[in-house]
Amino acid sequence: MSKNREIPPRWMSWILELYCSKDLLEDLQGDLHEYYTRNLKKSQFKADLIYFLDVIKFCRLYTIRKPKILGQMTSFNLLSNYFKTSARSLARNKLFSSINIFGLAISMSIGILMITYISELLSFDTFHEKGDRIYRVHSTYQSISSSEPSNFASTSVFVGKKLKEEYAGFEKVLLMRRNFRADLNKGENTIAVRGHYASVEFFDVFTFNLISGNPSTALSEPNSIVLTETSAKKLFKEQDALGQIVTSGEDSYTITGIIEDLPKNSHIQFEALMSFVTLENRFAGSETTTFFDWRSIWMNYVYLLLPEGQDPALINNHLKKIAEAENLKTDRYQIHHRVESLANLVPGEELSNNIGPSMTWKGIYQLVFLTLFVIVSACFNYTNLSIARSLRRAKEVGVRKVVGAGRTQILTQFVFEAIIVALISVTISYGLFVLIKPFFMEIVIDGNDLITMDFQWIHVLYFIAFAMCIGILAGILPSIVLARLKAISVFRDASSVKLMKGLSLRKILIVLQFTTSIFLIIGSTIAYRQYKFALNFDMGFTTENVLNVSLQGNHSKLLMTEIEKLPEVSKISRSGMIPNTGEIWSEEIKYKDPMDSADVFVNFIDKNYFSTHEFTFLAGGSFPYDQEEGDAKFVVVDELLLKRFNIQDPHSAIGEIITVDRRLEDAKLEIVGVVKEFQYTKIHRESEPVALIQGTPDDYMHLNLIVQSNDMVAFMDKLEDIWSEVDRVHPFEARFYDELIQEAYDDQATLFKIFGFLAFLAISIASMGLLGMAVFTTETRQKEISVRKVLGASKQNLMLILSKGFITMLIISAAIAMPLSYLFFTEMVMVDFVNRITIGPVELLSGVLIVFTIGILTIGWQTGKAAMTNPADMLRDE
Amino acid sequence: MKGTNLGEFEEIVLLTIASLMAEAYSVNIVDEIASVTGRKTKLGVVHAVLNRLEKKGLITSELGEPTKERGGRRKRFFQISHAGKVALMKAKEQRDRLWSNIPELVFQGIR
Structure with a gap:
């Protein structure tokens, strides 16, 4: 050391400060300093050494500062005082308190929303007893024509079978296929059910409670069906459904099990399960089917149950081997597989062809980010406002300090106050949360009825913890500012107290x-x-008073004749699709030149369609008659189609023949009318040529009624009565055109x-x-x-x-x-x-x-x- | 109670404080003990004893003015309390009584 120091090294006295209790520290430090000065005469090193040894030696029972917690015990009594002062100060500035509370409450309601939402998402699929051992095979499909591979939750039956037959390392292989639909019929009753196909291992892998039936054989035979409690009740009322035979069209199924209604937090949802063997038998005989192919990865799911302690990497290796062998056989695409654990399915990565609801982490992160942004922003305001107001509290702090409050105590007091504010806010924000919940469910979750966002008692705990965090986050800065105040300067001149630095930063914010x-x-x-x-x-046409009734596969004529009898219905027509609602149908149309084809939007309609919707004809008119049997003969086109095929005059187009391809297999249609350009697609798309083709009974999907009625409810009841005469399975569906557009x-x-x-x-x-x-x-x-x-x-x-x-x-x-x-x-x-x-x-x-x-x-x-x-x-x- | 009797070193420290009057603070006490008795005592030992005496209520202390040689820190001055004085007197009395009981011939030849 080149220059002699007169004081002992800082870090040594820092050690002393670290352990020594406050009331002993000062004079002890002084004593040691005095000795240090004496020892300096000998040598710097010696002085340092002795000082250091002394510092160490003084670490004794009586000098050691008592642990914080003991000190806090006394301030526990102070809490009641803090509470009192907080309550008083909140009550004194009612306006500011309410602004603070409400400001926090608004942002906290979003926080509560997130907590409820995420805790619900995380509870998905947690009820399976063997959940930690369940894995699903996912697929990646890379076609040579696209640059990006696509990821699928589905996989091929081929992979499942191959694993089962040639590889080891798992206890069970469960095969599933989505989209099982049937109208089950028993005597008088018919119900429409949706569900999946599942192989016999279903109940070994998953923990779903079977109320009646044998879980190990329920899905082992062809045409075996397992119903949920609700659907079984619908079909059989109070009777025992087990062992009953139900029919669906040509098929008949045996009910082999009744399952408890599924919990909402399951990623697999169904009303009925059909045995997978049924499918296998159906396709086994067929030569042309792709069901068992390596490339049929769009509809099937393979779940694996691994033994305890099994590393899924082994399965991934198996899958790699299978994929390598199969990918060699083609050069048009590459398929790869890997397994994902049950816990990572919902929420999970972004996948196509999910079996049930899917929530991605990406979406959740976005929501969390937005929430944090809002919350931090609101906390910043609380901080801002509290610091601004803290001048009012400066004198209080001064008095407290004079009476003997330490910095930590002042800090605790104001953080405590912030926490109280946050706790009040959280109760208000729960009210706000209830208000915005339906809104959130509608927009973000978008009709996914598996997310209930229902209250659970554990949430109370989360909310309180959340409020404390917010209180600390929002209150810490003003508290530090207040704790730093020097009593003497507060009393001397309160206005001289520098409360804020970084004013320009605040302005920018x-x-x-x-x-x-x-x-x-x-x-x-x-x-x-x-x-x-x-x-x-x-x-370009009218939608007023048009009520669209969905036919749902029923024959139109029968319904029409019944509905026409109602006095409220002045006109009635039939159509395939409904324009300007986002639905699009198109066909390939040619005029004289066989090489010149155009993709044209189409609709299949009957002759009354033009009058119910009040189309404006430029030339010609509607079809002369409706085709109740056989092929379509006529077409009405819009002026854009004429432009497309270079027909100048609408009148000259009448009687011309166009060819409609694809669905109608080169049907020759005669143009009988030309309508003004109208809106077929939604309005932000460019208008394109449209052909309104004469419909045949199979084409019609909707009835369009013109309704004039003062009592819509009664009218709808009448309609529903007519409907239930014709169709007992499907519920009646009718919407006003304006509603559909909305x-x-x-x-x-x-x-x-x-x-x-x-x-x-x-x-x-x-x-x-x-x-x-x-x-x-x-x-x-x-x-x-x-x-x-x-x-x-x-x-x-x-x-x-x-x-x-x-x-x-x-x-x-x-x-x-x-x-x-x-x-x-x-x-x-x-x-x-x-x-x-x-x-x-x-x-x-x-x-x-x-x-x-x-x-x-x-x-x-x-x-x-x-x-x-x-x-x-x-x-x-x- | 054990604490009613003074330990040997405690007694010395108490006596030193009493003799130093208004100048009794830790460093001074150590120096004084060294110069009067010739015993080289450590600050730590004295400090601990002072702490103990104060707890027993035999001495009181207060902080003085900060001085430069101490790095701007204040000295803690000790004063002997009433109880301290009583304790010292008692100790002296006990010894005096013992001394007076010793026959003259025991120390013959030493002086």
Whole structure:
């Protein structure tokens, strides 16, 4: 060491500080220092050494600081005091408390939503006793024509059989196939069931409770069927269903088991299970079937039950060997397999052809990210507002410190207060959560009825833990600021206390928050306008009072004659599909040139279709008659089809023959009418040629009724009566055309709702941040305001001075948000929309206007309050 | 109670504090013991004894003004309490009584 130090090394005294109790530390350190100075005369090294040894030696029972926990015991008594002060301070500033509480509650409701959702997702498939040993074979299909391989949850029967026959390393191989559908009939009753095919191992692998029947043989015989309790009850009422024979069309099945209704958190859902042997027998005789092929990976599932402690890598090796051998046989595609454990199915990776519901981790991460963003944003505001308000609490802290409170105690107190606020918030947010739950279920889970989001008692624990975390997160910063306050400076001059650094960072954050708000409000306005625009779009035909009844495979004539008798029905027609609802049918159509074919949208309709929907004819008219038997003869086309085949005059098109391919196998159809261009697809697509082909009974899927009725409920009942006479299996389905269109544009309504909701969140969070800033500014500038007032400044003047900074911030936000959202919506979201609203100043200014109103109200309220205070109150102490 | 009697070193420390009057703080005490008795004592030992005496209520302490040689830290000054004085007197009395019981001839030839 080149230069002599006069003081002992810092780290040595730091050790002392580490263990030594507070009341002994100072003089002990002093003593050692004194000795150190003495020893320095000998040598630096010796002094250091002795000092170090002393530090070590002084580590004795009586010098050691008592563990924190003991100290906290006394402050446990203080908790009641903290609670009291917190309650008082919350009650004193009712407005601010409620803003804080509500602000947190809004964001926490999203957090609660996430907790409920994710805890439910994680509970999927946890009820299987051997769950940790169940694996599923997944497939990857790489065709030479595509660059990206696709991943499938399904696999081939081939792989399952191969594993079973030639490989070892598992206890059971379960084969399944999806899409078993049947209309089961027993005497008077018929029910439609959906389910899967499953091999006999089903009940060995999975833990589903069989109420009656033998689990080891239930699925062993062909034509054996296992029903769920509910479907069995529907079919047999109170009778015992086991062993009964039911028919479905030509087939008859034996009921070999009744299974308890499935838990909702199962990734496999069914109403009936058919034995897999049934399928195998059906396909075994056929020469042409691809059922047993290596490449039939689209419909089948293979589940494996591994022995205890078995490494799935072994199975992957088997699968690799199988794939290598089989992939050699073709050069058009490559298929690979691997196993995935049951726990990783739902939620899992993104796969096609899932057997049941699927939730991907990716989606969950996105939701979690959004949630965290909202929560952190709200916590930031709490922090912001609390720091701004903490000047009010400075004196309290000063008194506490004088009386002997330590830094940790002050810290504990304010964190405790934040936790109380968070706990109050969490109860409110549960209310909000109940409000937004259906909304969330509709949009995010999208009709997946397996997710219930029901309350469970364990959630209470999660919510409390969550509230504590939020309390700590939001409260820690203001608490640190308050704990750092020096008693002496608080009493000397409270206004000199520097509360905040990084003011510009906070300004940037607030500008950011407001930009987001404006952007989201503009977004929701645009989405709403586009939605309304789509609904009111002139489609070229009328949908008013049109009620579409789904035929569901029934013969149209019978129903039609019955329905026609109803006085409320003025007109009736039949059609294949319903235009402008997203459904598309197309055929290949040729005119004179056999080499020139065009893909044309089609619909199959009867002659009344044009009058029920009020189409405008440019030439000709509807079909002369309906074809109840045999092939179609006539067609009505729209003007775009004429353009496509270069027919100039609509009138000259009448009587021309076009050829319709594919489904109708080169049918020659005579054009009997030309209609004006109309909307076949949804409106954001370009209009394309349409051919309205004369339908035959097999083509019709819907009846279109024109209904005039004052009592719709009674009318619907009458319709349903007629329906149940004809079809007892399928429930009656009828929708008004306008409703169907509304549904078709649901995605836009959803977009509008999401944007609206996010905008609401963003603006509440942003205005709270702004409020925090406004409060801070007015409180710190209180004296300046008073002096100005004394010197004669008017109220308006003062408000202007105080608000200037904020207004600038708002203007900056608007300046960023308007062009940004304009570009985002015109260049990214609606770029492919053919028919769309023009985004003008009205849409853009809407967001700015709303945000400005809220912002200015917030600022005005604070500045107004500040400008009204009596200067005498403020300056009295000077 | 065992604590009513003073240990030998405790007694010395107490006596030193009493003799140093207002200047009694740990380093000074160590020095004084060394110079009067010639015993080289360690600070740690003295510190522990001071702590024990204070717990017994025989001495009281208060912090003085910070000084530069101590790195700006304050000294802890000790004062003998009433109980301390009583304890010292008692110890002295006990010894005096014992001394007075010893016949003169025991120490003959030593002086």
